[in-house]
Amino acid sequence: MQVFKFGGASVKNAEAIKNVKEIVEYYQHESLLIVISAMGKTTNKLEAIAKSYVSQDGQAFELLEEVKQAHFEVIAGLFGEEEVPLYDEVSNLFVEVEWILEEEPVDEFPYIFDQIVSIGELVSTKIIASYILSQGIPCRWIDARNYIATDNYYQEAGVDWERSKKAILKDLPSILTHELIVTQGFIGSTSENFSTTLGREGSDYSAAIFASCLDAQAVTIWKDVPGVLNADPKWFAETALIPELSYTDAIELTYYGATVIHPKTIKPLQNKGINLYVKSFLNYKEPGTVIRSTKQTLPIPSFIFKMNQVYINIMPRDFSFILEDNLSHIFNVFFKHRIKTNMMRNSAISFSVSVDDTGENIHQLLADLAQRFEIITHKNLELITIRYYNQETIDRVLVDKQVIAELKDSYTCQLLVNQIS
Numbered sequence: 001m002q003v004f005k006f007g008g009a010s011v012k013n014a015e016a017i018k019n020v021k022e023i024v025e026y027y028q029h030e031s032l033l034i035v036i037s038a039m040g041k042t043t044n045k046l047e048a049i050a051k052s053y054v055s056q057d058g059q060a061f062e063l064l065e066e067v068k069q070a071h072f073e074v075i076a077g078l079f080g081e082e083e084v085p086l087y088d089e090v091s092n093l094f095v096e097v098e099w100i101l102e103e104e105p106v107d108e109f110p111y112i113f114d115q116i117v118s119i120g121e122l123v124s125t126k127i128i129a130s131y132i133l134s135q136g137i138p139c140r141w142i143d144a145r146n147y148i149a150t151d152n153y154y155q156e157a158g159v160d161w162e163r164s165k166k167a168i169l170k171d172l173p174s175i176l177t178h179e180l181i182v183t184q185g186f187i188g189s190t191s192e193n194f195s196t197t198l199g200r201e202g203s204d205y206s207a208a209i210f211a212s213c214l215d216a217q218a219v220t221i222w223k224d225v226p227g228v229l230n231a232d233p234k235w236f237a238e239t240a241l242i243p244e245l246s247y248t249d250a251i252e253l254t255y256y257g258a259t260v261i262h263p264k265t266i267k268p269l270q271n272k273g274i275n276l277y278v279k280s281f282l283n284y285k286e287p288g289t290v291i292r293s294t295k296q297t298l299p300i301p302s303f304i305f306k307m308n309q310v311y312i313n314i315m316p317r318d319f320s321f322i323l324e325d326n327l328s329h330i331f332n333v334f335f336k337h338r339i340k341t342n343m344m345r346n347s348a349i350s351f352s353v354s355v356d357d358t359g360e361n362i363h364q365l366l367a368d369l370a371q372r373f374e375i376i377t378h379k380n381l382e383l384i385t386i387r388y389y390n391q392e393t394i395d396r397v398l399v400d401k402q403v404i405a406e407l408k409d410s411y412t413c414q415l416l417v418n419q420i421s
């Protein structure tokens with residue numbers, strides 16, 4: 001069997017969903033489990049609703065109505081004038097959010113986020129599964145929350161692999177013998193049946209969890225690009241397709257910020273030797289990129305750009321050295337605020353990190369660190385990572401840039417830079 005994953009861009013409107021159906025139809029004689037994300041930018045809109053609800057700014061119902069109407073338009077685009085029961089099914093899912101919004105917000109934001117935002121994947125999959133079925137392709141919608149068991153670390157839930165595998169193997173193999181399965185990416189459930197999410201862009205990871213538990217032959221992630229390129233085409237005018245990548249190179253590229261695949265996706269597949277394909281949903285017969293066990297190293301240097309970085313220099317107030325005691329304290333504070341570091345350096349009396357400037361939680365991190373350390377921050381920086389670098393590639397990215405910090409090992413070079421105005 002195989003696992004397919006369709007992200008928000010591939011299901012953003014009725015036309016896009018018809019294209020997904022065409023791809024599924026082409027592969028319908030395979031045994032397929034299809035993981036789908038929320039449509040387009042729905043997750044961002046639902047996040048705005050969760051924030052509006054918590055701040056009680058009076059906008060939440062209006063925002064929810066917009067999201068609901070956008071989904072009804074997609075249903076109309078797929079089914080025309082037909083009075084399909086899907087309208088009621090989708091309305092009922094939105095009613096669950098309305099019930100939340102009617103109550104006073106007493107719970108913590110991460111919990112509220114997960115209860116509201118998880119609806120995006122539930123409605124998108126309801127619509128797409130109904131459409132695929134209406135086109136004569138046997139297909140079953142399943143609720144991923146019955147299969148992806150997690151802890152209760154809301155917004156970044158940890159997967160309970162044992163419980164998930166047991167639930168998946170109990171039900172899904174027999175369904176897959178005669179029907180396609182359509183399910184949600186990104187969401188899971190605690191043992192008390194509260195919805196959880198696996199971290200933003202986490203649907204790729206869901207595909208890997210199902211694939212690993214089912215011992216799939218392959219996973220295919222369908223994208224708006226021809227496959228993995230040597231740089232994000234949004235930042236680089238000339239990019240090249242990488243036809244084959246080792247799991248290690250793929251893990252490194254995604255770890256450093258290549259957003260084409262969620263970083264947690266690759267390890268479970270590597271452990272089981274499952275090939276991961278990245279293909280274009282616009283040219284679905286093209287081979288794309290295959291990530292698998294190979295000795296082949298990246299054929300060309302690859303570039304990763306991360307904008308909006310803040311560089312934090314942390315110095316002990318008492319001029320003690322940056323040794324185990326201070327380091328463990330610093331890492332605990334980063335862990336407490338769940339802030340991921342993109343680059344780290346240390347000297348005898350300072351420890352410096354570059355992180356995404358995500359606003360409020362960075363302020364809280366800095367306030368915590370300032371209790372024990374002197375802090376200097378430098379904002380609006382860009383982090384450039386080059387895998388398989390050489391001097392020519394470094395010179396190429398440094399035009400009009402001032403280097404603030406630099407880290408190199410045999411394969412990877414990281415440059416934290418400032419635009420020279």
Ligand SMILES: Nc1ncnc2c1ncn2[C@@H]1O[C@H](COP(=O)(O)OP(=O)(O)O)[C@@H](O)[C@H]1O
Nearest residue numbers: 007008009010225228229231232234258259260
């Ligand atoms: N190395 C890379 N190769 C290809 N695409 C990349 C790379 N790095 C970043 N991207 C970006 O990833 C995007 C696809 O990911 P994303 O928008 O998250 O898709 P989806 O929402 O469908 O999962 C591409 O449009 C591209 O801009």
Ligand SMILES: N[C@@H](CC(=O)OP(=O)(O)O)C(=O)O
Nearest residue numbers: 007008037043200201202203
């Ligand atoms: N919808 C979720 C999960 C996800 O993976 O989305 P996408 O596949 O569109 O990146 C998010 O936007 O975070």
